[in-house]
Amino acid sequence: LVDASPALVSVDWGTSSFRAYLVDRAGAILDALPEGKGALSLQAGEHEPHLTERLADWRAAHGKVPIIASGMVGARQGWLEAPYVACPAGAAEVAAASVIAPAPGLGGVRILPGVSYLDAKGAPDVMRGEETQILGALAAHGEDGVFVLPGTHSKWARVEAGRIVAFSTYMTGEVFAVLKTHSVLGRMMEGPSKGANGEGFARGLEAARGLEHPGDLLHAAFMARTYGLFGEMEGADLAEYLSGLLIGAEILSGALGETKAIVIATPTLTARYTTAGARLGVKLTPAPENCATLGQIEVARRLGMLPA
Amino acid sequence: LVDASPALVSVDWGTSSFRAYLVDRAGAILDALPEGKGALSLQAGEHEPHLTERLADWRAAHGKVPIIASGMVGARQGWLEAPYVACPAGAAEVAAASVIAPAPGLGGVRILPGVSYLDAKGAPDVMRGEETQILGALAAHGEDGVFVLPGTHSKWARVEAGRIVAFSTYMTGEVFAVLKTHSVLGRMMEGPSKGANGEGFARGLEAARGLEHPGDLLHAAFMARTYGLFGEMEGADLAEYLSGLLIGAEILSGALGETKAIVIATPTLTARYTTAGARLGVKLTPAPENCATLGQIEVARRLGMLPA
Numbered sequence: 162l163v164d165a166s167p168a169l170v171s172v173d174w175g176t177s178s179f180r181a182y183l184v185d186r187a188g189a190i191l192d193a194l195p196e197g198k199g200a201l202s203l204q205a206g207e208h209e210p211h212l213t214e215r216l217a218d219w220r221a222a223h224g225k226v227p228i229i230a231s232g233m234v235g236a237r238q239g240w241l242e243a244p245y246v247a248c249p250a251g252a253a254e255v256a257a258a259s260v261i262a263p264a265p266g267l268g269g270v271r272i273l274p275g276v277s278y279l280d281a282k283g284a285p286d287v288m289r290g291e292e293t294q295i296l297g298a299l300a301a302h303g304e305d306g307v308f309v310l311p312g313t314h315s316k317w318a319r320v321e322a323g324r325i326v327a328f329s330t331y332m333t334g335e336v337f338a339v340l341k342t343h344s345v346l347g348r349m350m351e352g353p354s355k356g357a358n359g360e361g362f363a364r365g366l367e368a369a370r371g372l373e374h375p376g377d378l379l380h381a382a383f384m385a386r387t388y389g390l391f392g393e394m395e396g397a398d399l400a401e402y403l404s405g406l407l408i409g410a411e412i413l414s415g416a417l418g419e420t421k422a423i424v425i426a427t428p429t430l431t432a433r434y435t436t437a438g439a440r441l442g443v444k445l446t447p448a449p450e451n452c453a454t455l456g457q458i459e460v461a462r463r464l465g466m467l468p469a
Numbered sequence: 470l471v472d473a474s475p476a477l478v479s480v481d482w483g484t485s486s487f488r489a490y491l492v493d494r495a496g497a498i499l500d501a502l503p504e505g506k507g508a509l510s511l512q513a514g515e516h517e518p519h520l521t522e523r524l525a526d527w528r529a530a531h532g533k534v535p536i537i538a539s540g541m542v543g544a545r546q547g548w549l550e551a552p553y554v555a556c557p558a559g560a561a562e563v564a565a566a567s568v569i570a571p572a573p574g575l576g577g578v579r580i581l582p583g584v585s586y587l588d589a590k591g592a593p594d595v596m597r598g599e600e601t602q603i604l605g606a607l608a609a610h611g612e613d614g615v616f617v618l619p620g621t622h623s624k625w626a627r628v629e630a631g632r633i634v635a636f637s638t639y640m641t642g643e644v645f646a647v648l649k650t651h652s653v654l655g656r657m658m659e660g661p662s663k664g665a666n667g668e669g670f671a672r673g674l675e676a677a678r679g680l681e682h683p684g685d686l687l688h689a690a691f692m693a694r695t696y697g698l699f700g701e702m703e704g705a706d707l708a709e710y711l712s713g714l715l716i717g718a719e720i721l722s723g724a725l726g727e728t729k730a731i732v733i734a735t736p737t738l739t740a741r742y743t744t745a746g747a748r749l750g751v752k753l754t755p756a757p758e759n760c761a762t763l764g765q766i767e768v769a770r771r772l773g774m775l776p777a
Contacts, residue, residue, distance in 0.1 A: 282679060285695040314653075314691065330695075331687040332652070339647045344640070345622075371590060375680035376722025378687075379639040379715065383622065387593040387638075407687065414684025 167191055167223045169461055170216060172270075173453035174234035175290055176201045182451065183219055183226070186468055188458045190451065192219070200234040208240035209264045216267070227466045228264075229457045231273040232290035235260070240270075245277035245287055251324035252296050252456075256463035273460060278328050286330050290453065291316045294425050295325060297455030298448035307422035309415060309445070311408075311430050313338075317415030317422075331411045337404055340382065346403060349389035352396035361398030362433075364388075365405020366440050369413060381406055408437045416443045423448050475499060475531045477769055478524060480578075481761035482542035483598055484509045490759065491527055491534070494776055496766045498759065500527070508542040516548035517572045524575070535774045537765045539581040540598035543568070548578075553585035553595055559632035560604050560764075564771035581768060586636050594638050598761065599624045602733050603633060605763030606756035615730035617723060617753070619716075619738050621646075625723030625730075639719045645712055648690065654711060657697035660704035669706030670741075672696075673713020674748050677721060689714055716745045724751045731756050 168186040172179070179197025182190050197215050200208070212228075219226065235243035246258035258274040275289030291310045295318055298308055305323070310316045313335045318328035341347045368381045385403040388394040394402060412434070416422060424434050424445040431447045438445040449455065461467040477492040487505025490498050505523050508516065520536075527534065543551035554566035566582040583597030599618045603626055606616060613631070618624045621643045626636035649655045676689045693711040696702040702710060720742070724730060732742050732753040739755045746753040757763065769775040 282676075284676070284689075284692050285699045285701070286691070287695055287698060329688045330691045331684065332691050333687050335652050336644075336648070336687060336690070339651045340644070343647045343651045344643050368592070369683070372683035374718075374722035375677070375683050375686050376639065376718035376720070378683050379641050379644060379719055380637045380722065381592075382644070383594070383638045383640050384592050387595055390595060391593045393593070410682075410684035411687055412684070414682035414688065 165189070165191065167219070167226050169458070169467055170219065170226050170228040171454040171457045172212070172228060172230035172234070173232055173290070173457075174200045174230050174239075175232040179215070180453075181215060182454045183223075184454065184458060184467075188455070188467070190454065200232060200236070200239045203240075208234065209262070209267070212264070212270065213266055225268045227271070227461070228267055228269075229271045229273070229461050229466060231293040231453060231457055235272040235274060236289055241272055243272045243274035245275045245289075248276060248278040248328070249321070249324040249326045250276045250292060251322075252459045252463050254324070255292060255296065256460045259460070259464070271461075271464065271466065273457070276325055276328075278325075280327070280329075286328060288316050288318075288328060288330070291318070291425075292325060293456035293460070294448075294452035295320065295456065296459050297452035297457070298423050298425050299323065300455050300459050301449045301452070302423055302446075307416060307419045308425060308448075309422050309434065310425045311434050312426065315411055315415070317411075317417070319417070329415060331415060333407045333411045337407050340385075340403060341400055346382065346385045346399070349386065350396065350400040350403075361394050361401030362405040362436075363440070364394070365402040365407075366409040366437055368402070368406050369409025370441060372410060372413075378406070378410055404433075405437065408434065409441055412438055412441050412443055420444060421446065425452050473497070473499065475527070475534050477766070477775055478527065478534050478536040479762040479765045480520070480536060480538035480542070481540055481598070481765075482508045482538050482547075483540040487523070488761075489523060490762045491531075492762065492766060492775075496763070496775070498762065508540060508544070508547045511548075516542065517570070517575070520572070520578065521574055533576045535769070536575055536578045537581070537769050537774060538578055539601040539761060539765055543580040543582060544597055549580055551580045551582035553583045553597075556584060556586040556636070557629070557632040557634045558584045558600060559630075560767045560771050562632070563600060563604065564768045567768070567772070579769075579772065579774065581765070584633055584636075586633075588635070588637075594636060596624050596626075596636060596638070599626070599733075600633060601764035601768070602756075602760035603628065603764065604767050605760035605765070606731050606733050607631065608763050608767050609757045609760070610731055610754075615724060615727045616733060616756075617730050617742065618733045619719075619742050620734065623719055623723070625719075625725075627725070637723060639723060641715045641719045645715050648693075648711060649708055654690065654693045654707070657694065658704060658708040658711075669702050669709030670713040670744075671748070672702070673710040673715075674717040674745055676710070676714050677717025678749060680718060680721075686714070686718055712741075713745065716742065717749055720746055720749050720751055728752060729754065733760050
C-alpha cells in the first residue's frame with residue numbers, strides 16, 4: 162500500500178506569486194494552496210506570519226510537516242537570502258547551498274538558492290526559481306539538453322549530466338511590454354486586427370528569421386509602426402508582429418543551434434513558443450505542470466527531507 | 470558685390486521643434502529664429518497663425534519672402550500632408566513631390582515631402598525631415614555614401630548619384646529611454662558611476678561587438694542589471710553600458726559593412742557616435758550645422774525659388 166500521508170510542504174514563492182503543495186513520501190501532490198502574497202510584495206518580517214497563516218489548515222490537520230521553498234523568497238529583498246550557487250549546478254549543489262529560515266512555529270523553512278553563470282567573456286547572469294523548475298522537468302523528462310522558461314525574463318539553459326552548465330536570460334517579455342506600453346509603437350496597436358488572427362505573429366517570426374546583424378532587431382521593431390502606417394497590418398496584429406519578432410529572435414539565439422528543447426511555462430505561453438519554435442525549426446516539448454514542486458522534491462531527497 | 474538681401478525663409482519644423490532662417494540668394498544665412506512650437510504640438514488650423522506670428526518681424530523688415538519648410542509639418546497630423554516620395558529620391562524628386570500650403574498672408578508655404586523605402590522583403594520604412602538634412606549634407610560634402618542621423622529613431626541612409634536609394638530606421642534612442650525609464654534595468658541606473666567616466670559606454674560597445682545572433686541583444690541588455698547585481702558597474706555606468714550596447718549594435722548593423730559615414734546630429738550626439746564608430750571600425754565624419762536649411766536651399770533652387 163502507498164503511504165499517502167503528508168511528508169513535505171512545497172512552496173513556489175516568486176516575486177508576485179505564492180503556491181503551496183502538500184506532498185506525500187513518494188512525491189505525489191495531495192493538496193494545493195494556489196493563492197498567497199508574492200515574496201517581494203511582503204516587507205521584512207512579514208514572510209513568516211504570512212506563511213504561517215496560509216499553512217494553518219494543513220498544520221491543524223497534519224501537524225508539523227517539513228517545508229521547502231524556492232524562488233524570489235530567497236533573494237536579498239525576500240525572506241532570507243540564499244546566495245547564488247555557480248554553474249555547473251544540479252540538485253546536489255542546490256541542496257548544499259540551501260539555507261534555513263528560522264521559523265519556530267513552522268519548524269524552520271528550507272529555502273533554495275538561485276544559480277549564477279559567468280559566460281566566456283565574464284558577463285554574469287542569474288536565475289532564481291527557474292533552476293528548481295529545470296531540476297523538476299529534468300527529473301520528469303530524464304534527459305539532458307536545452308530547457309527554456311519563457312516570460313518577462315526568459316531563461317535558456319543547457320543541462321549536461323543532470324547539472325545546469327550554462328544559461329542566458331532574454332528580456333523578451335519585458336521589452337515587448339515596455340515597447341507596447343511606452344513607445345511610439347503602442348499607439349497603433351489598440352483595437353482588433355484586420356487580417357486573419359495570428360497573421361501578425363507569423364510575420365514577426367519570419368522577420369526574426371530574416372535578421373542578419375544583432376542591431377537589425379532595433380530596425381525590425383520599427384516595422385511594427387511602418388506596417389501600420391502603410392495599412393498592411395493594424396491593431397492587435399501589429400502587437401502580434403512585435404511579439405513574433407521578439408520571441409523568434411529569442412528562440413533563434415537561445416536554442417544555440419539545437420533543434421529541440423523542453424519548454425516550462427503556462428499553457429498559453431507554451432503554445433505560443435511551441436508554435437514559434439515549429440516555424441523556426443526548434444521542436445519544443447512541454448514539461449509537466451508543477452515543475453517547481455518536482456524540483457523541490459529532488460532537492461528534498463538529497464537533504465533527507467524525503468526518502469531517496 | 471554679393472547681394473545679401475533676404476531671398477528665402479527656411480523653416481525646419483519637426484515634431485516638437487521649430488527653427489527658421491533667413492537666407493540670401495547665395496544661400497548664406499542672414500538671421501535665425503531658433504524658437505517656436507513643434508508641428509505636432511499645434512492643432513489643425515494653428516500652424517499658419519503661429520508661423521505668421523513668428524515671422525512678423527522679418528515680414529515687417531523685408532516684405533513677403535518665399536517660405537520653404539520640411540519635417541513633421543508635412544505629416545498627416547501636421548499642417549498639410551506632403552505624401553512620402555519613394556526611393557530613389559534626390560533634390561529633384563523631393564522638389565517635385567512638395568506641396569503648397571495656402572497661406573494668403575504669407576504668400577503660401579512650400580512644404581517638402583518625406584521619403585519612403587521598401588526593402589527587398591517588402592518591409593516599409595519612412596523618414597520625414599531627415600531626407601532634407603541628407604540633401605544638405607550631401608550638398609556640403611559632395612560625395613555619395615552612407616549618412617547617419619542618430620536619435621530617438623536613428624536613420625542610416627545610402628546615397629548613390631545624389632539620391633537616397635535605401636535607408637533603415639533604428640529605434641535606438643527610444644529603446645534606451647523606455648528601458649531606462651520603465652524596465653527593471655532602470656532601478657540601478659540612478660546615481661553616479663563608481664569607475665572612470667565612460668567605462669560603461671566602452672564596455673557596452675565591446676558587448677555589441679561580441680553579439681552573434683540577432684536575439685543576443687535581448688540577452689546583452691539584461692547585463693545592465695547583472696553587472697550591477699555583481700558590483701561590476703553601478704549607477705550611471707550601467708546606463709552608459711546600455712547606451713553603448715544599443716548604439717554599437719546600431720552602428721554595426723546600419724553601416725552595412727562600410728567603414729565610413731557622414732553623421733548629422735547635435736554636437737553631443739555626434740561626439741557619442743564618433744567615439745563609438747571609431748571603436749567599431751566605422752569612421753564618422755560630422756556634417757555641417759544647419760543641414761536642413763542647406764537641403765531646403767538645394768530644393769528651392771530646383772523649384773526656382775532661388776537662383777540655381
